Amino acid sequence: MKLANKVALITGAGAGMGLAAALMFAGEGAAVAAVDINQSSAAETASRIAARGGRAAGIRADVSMAADIKEMFARTVKEFGRLDIVYNNAAIIEEQTQLSEFDDDDFDRVIAVNLRGVYLGMKYALPHLIAAGGGSIINTGSIAGFTSFRGTPAYTAAKAGVVALTKVAGLQWAKYNIRVNAICPGPVFTPMAEGIHRRMTGRQLRPNSKMPMSASGRMAMPEEIARVALFLASDDSSYINATPITVDGGC
Numbered sequence: 001m002k003l004a005n006k007v008a009l010i011t012g013a014g015a016g017m018g019l020a021a022a023l024m025f026a027g028e029g030a031a032v033a034a035v036d037i038n039q040s041s042a043a044e045t046a047s048r049i050a051a052r053g054g055r056a057a058g059i060r061a062d063v064s065m066a067a068d069i070k071e072m073f074a075r076t077v078k079e080f081g082r083l084d085i086v087y088n089n090a091a092i093i094e095e096q097t098q099l100s101e102f103d104d105d106d107f108d109r110v111i112a113v114n115l116r117g118v119y120l121g122m123k124y125a126l127p128h129l130i131a132a133g134g135g136s137i138i139n140t141g142s143i144a145g146f147t148s149f150r151g152t153p154a155y156t157a158a159k160a161g162v163v164a165l166t167k168v169a170g171l172q173w174a175k176y177n178i179r180v181n182a183i184c185p186g187p188v189f190t191p192m193a194e195g196i197h198r199r200m201t202g203r204q205l206r207p208n209s210k211m212p213m214s215a216s217g218r219m220a221m222p223e224e225i226a227r228v229a230l231f232l233a234s235d236d237s238s239y240i241n242a243t244p245i246t247v248d249g250g251c
C-alpha cells in the first residue's frame with residue numbers, strides 16, 4: 001500500500017478525476033476527505049470508499065471561500081488526526097467565449113475557483129502539513145495553461161497561474177519537507193469534458209470518442225490521471241518538487 005497511514009484531502013472529489021483519485025488513494029490505504037461544492041456527491045464518494053472497507057469523510061466546501069477551506073482542513077484533522085496529502089483539483093470552466101464579449105463577473109468566478117481556490121488550498125493546508133512533519137500538495141493545471149485555447153480566457157489564465165503558484169510554493173516550502181507539484185492534463189473523459197463537448201457539438205461524448213487534438217487520438221480516462229496523482233502523493237516521487245507534469249498523451 002503506497003499511502004498506508006496517510007490522510008489525503010481531495011477537492012472536486014465528487015466527480016471526474018477527483019473521484020477517481022479518491023477511490024485510488026483509499027485503495028492504497030489513505031483516509032480520504034472527499035471535498036466537493038456538491039454535498040451529495042462528496043457524501044457519495046465517501047460512502048463508496050466506506051463500502052470498499054476504506055476510511056473517508058464527505059465534506060461540502062466551495063474552494064473559492066477561505067472560511068470553507070479552513071473548515072474543511074479543520075474537519076479533516078479532527079476526524080483523521082493529521083493531514084499528509086492535499087490534492088487541489090476542483091475547477092470550473094466557462095463557455096467558449098471571445099475575450100471581448102466575456103462577462104466580467106464570470107471572469108471573476110472562474111479565477112476565484114480555479115486560481116484563488118488553489119492558493120487558499122495551499123495556504124491553509126500549510127500549518128497542518130508542517131504539524132505532520134511534511135507532505136505532498138498536488139494542484140491541477142491544464143495543458144490550456146501552456147498552449148492556450150481560443151475560447152476560454154479565464155480558465156486558461158487561471159491554469160497558467162496554477163503552474164506559477166505551484167513553483168512558488170514548492171520553492172518556499174521545501175524546507176518544511178513539503179513537495180508541491182501540478183498535474184496538467186490534456187482531454188480527460190469526465191463530466192467537465194462531456195459538458196464542453198455537448199455545448200460545442202450538441203452530441204454526447206463517449207469514452208472512445210476520437211480526439212483530433214490528441215496525438216494518441218483518444219481522451220485519457222480519469223484513472224490515468226489518478227495514477228500520476230498517486231505517484232506524486234507517495235514517496236515514489238520523493239525528489240520531485242515545484243514541477244508541472246503534463247499528462248496529455250502527447251497533445
Ligand SMILES: NC(=O)c1ccc[n+]([C@@H]2O[C@H](COP(=O)([O-])OP(=O)(O)OC[C@H]3O[C@@H](n4cnc5c(N)ncnc54)[C@H](O)[C@@H]3O)[C@@H](O)[C@H]2O)c1
Pocket residue numbers: 011012013014015016017018035036037038041061062063064089090091092113140141142143184185186187188189190191192193
Ligand atoms: N476534463 C478535462 O478534459 C480536463 C483537462 C485538463 C484539466 N482539467 C482539470 O482537471 C480538474 C478536474 O476536472 P474534471 O474534468 O474532473 O472536472 P468535473 O467537472 O468533472 O469535476 C469537478 C468537480 O469539482 C466540483 N467543484 C466545482 N466547483 C467547485 C468549488 N467551487 N468547490 C469545490 N468543488 C467544486 C464539482 O462539483 C465536480 O464534482 C479540474 O481542475 C480541471 O480544470 C480537466
